[in-house]
Amino acid sequence: MEYSLKNKSFNLPNLDKDINIAVIGLGYVGLPLALLIDKRISKSRIIGFDIQKERIDQLNNKIDKTGLVKEKEINNFFKKSFFTYYENELEKCSIFIVCVPTPVDEHKVPNLNPLKNASEIISKAIKRSEIKGINQNIRKVIIYESTVYPGVTEEICGSLLEKKLNCKIGEKFSLGYSPERVSPSLDNQISLESIVKLTSGSDEETRKLVDKFYSLILNSKTFSTSSIKIAEAAKVVENIQRDINIALMNELSLIFRNMELDTYDVIEAASTKWNFIPFNPGLVGGHCIGVDPYYLAYAAEKYNVHTELIKSGRRINDNMAGWIARTVSKIFNANSKSISMNSVLIVGACFKRDCPDLRNSQSIILAKLLEKYGFEVEVIDYLASAFDLTSHKGICINSKPQKPNGYGIIICTVAHKKYTEWEEKDWVNLKVNEQSLIFDIENVVPRNLNPIRF
Template sequence: MYQEILNKEAKLAVIGLGYVGLPIALAFAKKVKVIGFDINSKRVELMRNNIDPSGELESSEFEGADIEFTDSLDVLREACFFIVAVPTPIDEHAQPDLKPLLSASTTVGKVLKKGDYVVFESTVYPGCTEEDCVPVLERESGLKFGEDFKVGYSPERINPGDKEHTLAKIVKVVSGSDPEAAEEIAQVYELVIDAGVHRASTIKVAEAAKVIENTQRDLNIALMNELSIIFDKMNINTYEVLEAAGTKWNFLRFSPGLVGGHCIGVDPYYLTYKAKALGYDAKVILSGRSTNDNMGAHIANKLVKMMIMRGKNVSQTKVLVMGATFKENVEDIRNSKVVDVIRELRSFNVNVEVVDPYASSEELQHEYGFGLVEEAGKDYDAVVVAVPHKPYLELDENYFKSIMNGSPILVDLKGIFRNKISEIEYKSL
């Protein structure tokens, strides 16, 4: 398979062209023939015109790419090596939502042929590829797993907004359903991964490795968030504590904040779901999730108390929230925990306005029921700098004073204005 792809005698397909799939597809398309498949015809048309619908890649990234963008099964049928990179979200009950993954498996199954390979990149719980996806491939194709086709798992490590840790620069974990499959899949990925490929012993090991990467980060951030709550009660600045502790060589550098997005705030639930199915309650992981999921409400309640202590009538206050995406310098609003801050403030009848230089007001309205104001107004009782977007780093105290009224409060979640504010009541996590 590897040699056929390398010689452009066989085509590679990427199913799902979002934040993960499109960079992978374009990277391979600089070396081999690629089919980029997505069920959203509007997104496909944009990509045909060298436009990344997610706003992550420049049009120059499309140049020189041997790729055909399509939503047609007939075109997809021409591929022999399929990479599935679709979202794996959670539902309203924090349970894994496998509908996009199983739908993609159905699509691939319809075009699967003898000798083909299918590699999954979507984050899942250990066992999902072989126990959930493979049966769908077999059912739709009428082929026998292991005999007629092979599968693998290679977890994505794309970090939206990160221009340093790009696809080629990050070690890629790969695995296959048997040793031959693992080696073939590894060789294919080595075409585009400069940092090298790590061959996991089994698919389950690779699945588990991915899901604990973000679980580990989630727990460390949860610890920082809990510390920030404790230190606030002691009137100690958390960032000053972290700077002091960070002078020790083996202190892990994490900071408090809102934990949203499609990875850190989601992936741990896949692991705890599987653990529950096996009869084990993952107490530590779920405790960390609870801490992080409640930070938005904690921040809003703290601000409300601060305004009350300043003699303000909360129902007559006006608050500006700066930033609505799940992290800085991206357009991605999926699972943004800034939404929790906004909703909690509005539960106190606070008049909340939101600005963001990257987010789409239309998407926010559709997803969360609120949009953006075109620009910041005046006479705010408080400003919450929720996301440290690059344009916000250039602001100073005079700017905030110009848009706030008497007795103003500045809540700076990531501490980017620490030691730069002296005339406004200032609060960071």
């Protein structure tokens, strides 16, 4: 279908022809996606764009600090595509895919600036293409993958583009939405190619094109929603559901701790029932589960709905580091004479297993809280160190323990594969004496050592 604007006709990009496709934001989502598009759509050139010069320089030197792609994959990408931080390289693109983060500010309010900035960069590229007469009959398609609350893609990003380009959605440009569903991990068995992709568009023709586009690059099926808002809502609900389930387990762990029951033992027993869904307690950080619920809670307020359960789940999970710190301090004080050393070793700094990412790391928050309680805290994470993540928010991160004589308290907070493979002697060697305490947040430490679990 054609859309007329000021005596000009605009057609959607033809996926069967040689076109330029831009991926905006080359982090844990954007980089693997850019490489996969390049691999699957052989006729097209992919422009991987990021505003961070350092990130582009690393990728051009075939270095990926996220650890998710190999040098060989980047080499193959360079055969017809490239990475850049120069905005003028985007003016020949017909399809733009936005993969920027959607964080919250210090008040837990959605920070949409990365999305707005990306949209503005795209609007400038489209303007330059108009001035130079590049792809002048092509209606640009802008696909957003960032997790947002319903309405952001069309009402905020779309409105910004309408204002900047002096036209309506469906004229010079149209919108698509396909939320990312990846779970970044170096040991992740769920690949981008095997994930069912939600797709949608601002009109029927764009919806079909977006669905066809992702069908071309994925081995798995796609699921096309009737509206962008439904796809936006589905994505944010996925993460809220997990957040609330973990919050329930965390609250139960508080109860069972006081009852002197092992929460993991309770979960194992409950899992024998056919319809019980097992979730484990623990620290919830990162840039998805620990953030996305605030997006829907914020949007709900606009409709005069107060989200008691969503906010309650967030409070529980946000407060877990504090509860663990108080518990550690209380038990240490009751045993301080026999332990004789207030040094703490936190095993794990990243926000999740086998992923070198420190964003919103609750292990770091725990370390800072323990320092306030007067403990001498050391944090180790071999994976973070391997990717040059040696400090975060004032906490130094080492690859291995620095005290040869051991620690009074050892706390395992992240179940990296290497730590799950440690034997009893590896944990025992960390203790300053037999009375040293081992706290096991992730159910990793051998039971024979009688770790304190939550």
